[in-house]
Amino acid sequence: MRPFKYTRANDAVNAVQIVAANMRSKFLAGGTNLIDLMKEDVMRPDELVDITRLNFTQIKTISDGANKGGVTIGGLAKNTDTANHPLIRQNFPLLTQAILAGASGQIRNMATNGGNLLQRTRCSYFYDTAMPCNKREPGTGCGALEGINRMHAIFGWSRECVAVHPSDMCIALVALDAVVNVQGPKGQTRAIPFADFHRLPENNPEKDTNLQHGELITSIEIPKNNFAGKSYYLKVRDRASYAFALVSVAAALEMEGNRIKQTRIAMGGVAHKPWRAMEAEKFLADKEATEANLRAAADAEMRNAKPLEHNKFKVELGRRAIVRALTQAMNGGRV
Amino acid sequence: MTSDRKEFELLAKDEDRQILADEERLLDELGVFGEARRRFLGQVSSAGLSVLALQTLAEQNAFAAVGEMENAVLAQIENAVKVAFKVNGAEKSLNVDSRMTLLDALRERMQLTGSKKGCDHGQCGACTVIVDGRRVLSCLTLAATCAGKSVTTIEGLAKGDELHPVQAAFIKHDGFQCGYCTPGQICSAVALMNEAKNGEASYVTADVRQKPRSLQLSDEEIRERMSGNICRCGAYPNIVAAIKEVHTGKDVAQTWQFAGENETAIFENESGKEDAQNETV
Numbered sequence: 001m002r003p004f005k006y007t008r009a010n011d012a013v014n015a016v017q018i019v020a021a022n023m024r025s026k027f028l029a030g031g032t033n034l035i036d037l038m039k040e041d042v043m044r045p046d047e048l049v050d051i052t053r054l055n056f057t058q059i060k061t062i063s064d065g066a067n068k069g070g071v072t073i074g075g076l077a078k079n080t081d082t083a084n085h086p087l088i089r090q091n092f093p094l095l096t097q098a099i100l101a102g103a104s105g106q107i108r109n110m111a112t113n114g115g116n117l118l119q120r121t122r123c124s125y126f127y128d129t130a131m132p133c134n135k136r137e138p139g140t141g142c143g144a145l146e147g148i149n150r151m152h153a154i155f156g157w158s159r160e161c162v163a164v165h166p167s168d169m170c171i172a173l174v175a176l177d178a179v180v181n182v183q184g185p186k187g188q189t190r191a192i193p194f195a196d197f198h199r200l201p202e203n204n205p206e207k208d209t210n211l212q213h214g215e216l217i218t219s220i221e222i223p224k225n226n227f228a229g230k231s232y233y234l235k236v237r238d239r240a241s242y243a244f245a246l247v248s249v250a251a252a253l254e255m256e257g258n259r260i261k262q263t264r265i266a267m268g269g270v271a272h273k274p275w276r277a278m279e280a281e282k283f284l285a286d287k288e289a290t291e292a293n294l295r296a297a298a299d300a301e302m303r304n305a306k307p308l309e310h311n312k313f314k315v316e317l318g319r320r321a322i323v324r325a326l327t328q329a330m331n332g333g334r335v
Numbered sequence: 336m337t338s339d340r341k342e343f344e345l346l347a348k349d350e351d352r353q354i355l356a357d358e359e360r361l362l363d364e365l366g367v368f369g370e371a372r373r374r375f376l377g378q379v380s381s382a383g384l385s386v387l388a389l390q391t392l393a394e395q396n397a398f399a400a401v402g403e404m405e406n407a408v409l410a411q412i413e414n415a416v417k418v419a420f421k422v423n424g425a426e427k428s429l430n431v432d433s434r435m436t437l438l439d440a441l442r443e444r445m446q447l448t449g450s451k452k453g454c455d456h457g458q459c460g461a462c463t464v465i466v467d468g469r470r471v472l473s474c475l476t477l478a479a480t481c482a483g484k485s486v487t488t489i490e491g492l493a494k495g496d497e498l499h500p501v502q503a504a505f506i507k508h509d510g511f512q513c514g515y516c517t518p519g520q521i522c523s524a525v526a527l528m529n530e531a532k533n534g535e536a537s538y539v540t541a542d543v544r545q546k547p548r549s550l551q552l553s554d555e556e557i558r559e560r561m562s563g564n565i566c567r568c569g570a571y572p573n574i575v576a577a578i579k580e581v582h583t584g585k586d587v588a589q590t591w592q593f594a595g596e597n598e599t600a601i602f603e604n605e606s607g608k609e610d611a612q613n614e615t616v
Contacts, residue, residue, distance in 0.1 A: 104563020
């Protein structure tokens with residue numbers, strides 16, 4: 001690992017100023033991804049600002065404003081504490097399940113919510129400094145485009161990058177229409193709708209998100225919803241646990257009798273950002289929740305998939321995963 | 336500098352030296368006696384023997400030697416961070432390179448080599464320790480970030496000669512082969528018990544909306560919750576049995592047994608068949 005200066009921040013304004021002043025400075029929270037990437041020499045900050053002592057750890061009901069009745073979760077709350085908080089378990093079980101589908105107990109105890117949003121792709125070409133990678137080193141090309149791309153994207157990729165976003169938590173958050181609150185270098189704050197937080201690669205795959213350098217994630221807001229009884233996070237992977245998704249589906253339904261009043265479907269493991277399955281959602285609006293309709297909705301979404309050489313299986317897998325996740329969501333989690 | 340170290344340095348200049356108690360013990364352990372011992376001493380350079388002997392020094396001497404090394408190393412530390420935290424109940428204060436992980440600090444600076452470096456990338460769980468009551472990966476934790484925290488390693492679980500119940504259960508159920516992943520497995524399991532007591536959910540929990548005060552974990556739950564600890568020897572069934580026994584407080588039947596006459600007879604029959612087939616080919 002290359003040498004870096006370590007600073008322990010005691011207030012947010014100061015932390016943001018330090019990082020904003022140095023393009024090679026980074027915030028350090030749980031470190032589960034950043035420290036690994038530094039060991040691999042993929043990321044080379046010359047300064048880390050430890051923000052784990054900052055007070056962005058609360059999880060509480062929002063008492064006023066546009067998202068009144070929803071919940072706000074601190075950017076520095078641990079993944080474990082978020083997943084197990086009574087407010088989240090009771091009202092947003094989809095988020096609990098998605099967080100618990102990711103990583104291991106040890107890693108979830110370390111990882112923060114803000115850090116989860118900012119984790120980098122696990123594309124093996126990104127990790128291997130001997131390989132070309134536009135995300136790691138812009139202009140060097142994409143090793144995966146014509147390489148081993150079994151784990152890679154089937155939606156929204158560009159010839160510059162075919163990597164996928166790795167988080168499970170974020171798949172639930174995009175389905176729940178979350179909002180990311182950030183604080184900037186001059187003390188200013190802004191709210192970023194979750195669907196606009198992460199980017200498709202286009203010509204700038206080195207940018208995973210639309211955050212500016214130095215901006216700090218202070219909290220994530222989730223609006224109130226009526227999905228709690230009918231939601232499910234399905235994760236399909238190469239082994240039963242502790243592996244990244246081949247395909248995952250966050251599904252949530254609000255029913256009126258057998259009619260679907262509202263549905264939210266998002267997919268992981270298929271794109272450079274958490275993929276909101278808008279085609280499937282549109283198809284199901286105001287329809288009966290029959291198996292035929294669920295299948296047709298999945299078809300509508302997967303029709304637009306553009307698989308690579310080694311990941312054609314993800315199209316059929318994604319189709320079935322959508323149907324399965326919606327079915328389990330309807331049955332309160334049961335198959 | 337310890338008196339032993341001084342004596343070793345004198346030895347390096349004196350071929351006809353007297354043998355030291357430490358060296359004698361070392362050579363006894365190596366099974367080198369009489370004439371062979373004299374030849375051995377003649378052939379091995381004094382410095383080489385000193386290094387060998389140093390490894391067998393009493394623990395307190397080793398600590399003193401490392402303390403000295405630490406002072407020498409300190410002068411060269413780039414981006415040094417002073418950090419104080421508790422390890423197994425004892426206050427520790429260290430100057431560390433900002434890059435030093437908690438795992439390296441434990442192993443290289445505190446002589447707590449129970450926590451193992453497996454992959455060093457957060458993929459195997461061999462380095463699992465408990466920080467402020469929560470299991471974490473010490474290979475992805477910077478030592479500098481541990482200020483004021485309380486770390487428990489495998490060395491801190493037993494009370495004197497009395498093993499922690501999870502340690503005892505791992506022995507009873509043969510929860511390991513090579514043992515390299517075991518300290519991490521055990522620290523992970525100890526923390527897992529508390530997580531279950533707190534009613535924390537996992538991905539395989541049927542209904543996360545219900546929050547029971549305390550959970551009784553099924554085998555499936557134990558496997559999911561232990562998935563961050565990889566065992567390449569594949570001792571998983573025995574690890575699950577050990578954890579289940581401590582978790583439930585009830586004896587878990589051992590699922591393995593030595594092969595009896597029936598099993599060996601089957602094996603003999605099968606190998607007989609194979610021979611017969613080979614002959615007909």
